Amino acid sequence: MDTYIDLKDVRLTGCASVSLIALVAAESVWGTINDWRGGSSSWSFLAIVLVVPAGVAFLLWFRGVTHNAEAIALHGVRTMSQVWRASDPVQREVPFEQRVASPLIRPWQWAFLAMVLSDVLESLLLDTPLYVVFSTLSAACALVAAGLVGLLIFQVSLMQQRFAQPRRDPG
Template structure:
């Protein structure tokens, strides 16, 4: 017997989201290298220009995967952890409350939060020697947060696609 759940295809918006997140990380690297060489405010403007579409794409992707996760799990889904639990085909037979989310979700959230805090300190310390320290730390955290975010977007999109395509039961 085949299993099929009519889901939104989130792969394209997921790829766009991952690409924009990667561009933001690359811009962060480039801006920090520029900071080491004397700095320029144009890089901050470019960061804002790239962050806005990345945020919009991320929200659109999350709305799609949340919709899909609710259809898969028949359970209220509101967080990335819940989306993972609902979307993981390996845990399909376990009750929702006993499913386990990816251990990489918390590190991604903490890296993102730490990056934002470093950005705040960076902007407060513009004309001091600590500016470059916080700029560099922010960039390292941005790289980590971006890598984890891209991994999570890719895996969740892939897991949900397994539910959208008819699968033959083996046995």
């Protein structure tokens, strides 16, 4: 007998999230390059404007994958680590508490936090020589965070898609 878990399709919100996050990171780099050349801070404003739709798309994706992860694992799921542990088909037979999350999650979280802190310091140091230093650090952290979260989004979406496929029940 085939079993089927009815899951939300998270591919569209995942692709939208990755695209918008990549756009924010690219704009951050472009704004930093303009800062090096003494350009205007309007590029920084554009990054802030792009962060809102990227954040909304990511939250919609995350809402879908947490719903799916709860349906897969029959366990309360609230964090990215729990989503990974619930969604990983390789660990399907391992008790939930003993499953291992992706090693990419912590570096992504730290890179994102470093980006936000650099952005705050960049804003506070707007008319000083340190502005360009923190602008550059923020752009580098944005690239790392965007790359890592993009990988995580695609991996979780693919893992959950495997659960949406009918599979043979051994019983």
